[in-house]
Amino acid sequence: MSQVQPQGQTKKLRQPIVVVLGHVDHGKTSLLDKIRSTAIAAREAGGITQHIGASIVPSAVIEKISEPLKKIVPIKLAIPGLLFIDTPGHELFSNLRKRGGSIADFAILVIDVTKGLQDQTFEAIDLLKSRKVPFLIAANKIDRLPGWESNPDQPFVVSYQNQSRRAKEELERVIYGIIVTKFSELGFQTELYTKIKDFTKTVAIVPVSAKTGEGIPDLLAVLAGLTQQYLKNRLIFAEGPAKGSVLEVKEAEGLGTVIDTIIYDGIIRVGDIIVLNGKNGPIITNVRSLLMPAPLSDLRAKGTRFVNVSEVYAAAGVRIAAPDLENALAGSSIYVANSVEEANELSKTLQSEVKELIFKADKD
Ligand code: GDP
Numbered sequence: 001m002s003q004v005q006p007q008g009q010t011k012k013l014r015q016p017i018v019v020v021l022g023h024v025d026h027g028k029t030s031l032l033d034k035i036r037s038t039a040i041a042a043r044e045a046g047g048i049t050q051h052i053g054a055s056i057v058p059s060a061v062i063e064k065i066s067e068p069l070k071k072i073v074p075i076k077l078a079i080p081g082l083l084f085i086d087t088p089g090h091e092l093f094s095n096l097r098k099r100g101g102s103i104a105d106f107a108i109l110v111i112d113v114t115k116g117l118q119d120q121t122f123e124a125i126d127l128l129k130s131r132k133v134p135f136l137i138a139a140n141k142i143d144r145l146p147g148w149e150s151n152p153d154q155p156f157v158v159s160y161q162n163q164s165r166r167a168k169e170e171l172e173r174v175i176y177g178i179i180v181t182k183f184s185e186l187g188f189q190t191e192l193y194t195k196i197k198d199f200t201k202t203v204a205i206v207p208v209s210a211k212t213g214e215g216i217p218d219l220l221a222v223l224a225g226l227t228q229q230y231l232k233n234r235l236i237f238a239e240g241p242a243k244g245s246v247l248e249v250k251e252a253e254g255l256g257t258v259i260d261t262i263i264y265d266g267i268i269r270v271g272d273i274i275v276l277n278g279k280n281g282p283i284i285t286n287v288r289s290l291l292m293p294a295p296l297s298d299l300r301a302k303g304t305r306f307v308n309v310s311e312v313y314a315a316a317g318v319r320i321a322a323p324d325l326e327n328a329l330a331g332s333s334i335y336v337a338n339s340v341e342e343a344n345e346l347s348k349t350l351q352s353e354v355k356e357l358i359f360k361a362d363k364d
Pocket of ligand 1: 022029
């Protein structure tokens with residue numbers, strides 16, 4: 001069996017977990033695709049690592065992509081990379097719950113600059129507020145601003161310098177006339193990221209194009225810089241038993257019911273006792289196998305292929321096969337327990353979450 005080693009094992013921080021939210025058609029899926037393809041193109045620096053339901057962009061790749069921005073954003077990274085949840089949207093975000101908050105460390109709120117804030121933008125802001133998840137604003141589709149001349153894959157700051165006065169004015173009109181104004185009505189101070197002095201008080205706006213790749217270097221650099229600077233305590237990796245969240249419960253051929261999970265702390269191994277919520281109360285079972293997508297080079301065959309691994313370190317997305325998962329609930333917390341006694345204790349703490357999950361499962 002192969003092992004999934006933590007990237008940057010000597011570093012004590014794990015990858016921040018990043019989600020993408022925003023109104024339908026504002027470009028969430030395209031933005032995630034562009035981040036992935038930009039990272040894959042930097043394969044000599046490490047490319048991306050595909051997980052279950054998530055992709056990791058390693059810090060060496062972020063440093064390489066954001067190299068032209070050195071002077072504006074510090075790019076010596078202490079985090080080992082960024083873990084992006086692959087499926088954008090509010091439904092999935094709600095399955096990343098953790099008591100009193102979210103296992104998502106940071107969010108990208110995508111706003112189409114040709115549309116401004118729309119219904120689901122406001123819903124996303126409310127969700128982020130209630131789960132206390134910090135975020136930045138990706139002001140997307142800048143290539144569609146009147147007069148904008150695209151500079152594919154360039155940092156926003158470089159592309160901006162090449163724009164006509166008209167295009168610059170159009171961008172300012174959207175950023176200040178719409179985004180900053182609307183957010184201030186909602187009680188948030190927002191500003192173009194290059195002009196922010198105190199990132200703890202101001203939400204950063206990063207102009208991007210998911211189509212041309214403009215602004216992707218800025219986006220990655222700001223995400224990495226902000227998370228490692230302001231969320232350090234959350235990101236300290238603990239060697240102990242894993243904690244995570246169940247993203248999806250599904251049937252897998254030959255394996256029966258499996259759970260796709262995001263692990264945000266600790267280590268999970270084959271044979272470990274796990275505790276999670278089920279429709280009829282907490283489930284205590286043992287990990288039969290841990291599955292990860294086969295490396296990209298092996299993906300020529302149709303569909304995702306999987307490899308068995310013996311252990312997985314946070315942060316990670318992993319598929320777990322185990323007995324008795326038929327009634328498992330998406331959105332449940334999942335914990336590794338050191339003993340049956342500990343598992344029983346943990347199952348008590350899980351009881352408090354179960355009512356909310358069943359209510360949600362009935363609605364779905
Ligand atoms: P989602 O519903 O938020 O995931 O939005 P999608 O990623 O599916 O994008 C909606 C539409 O906008 C698609 O037709 C995309 O090709 C297009 N789109 C997304 N980002 C950009 C962009 O930066 N520039 C342009 N011109 N089109 C974009």
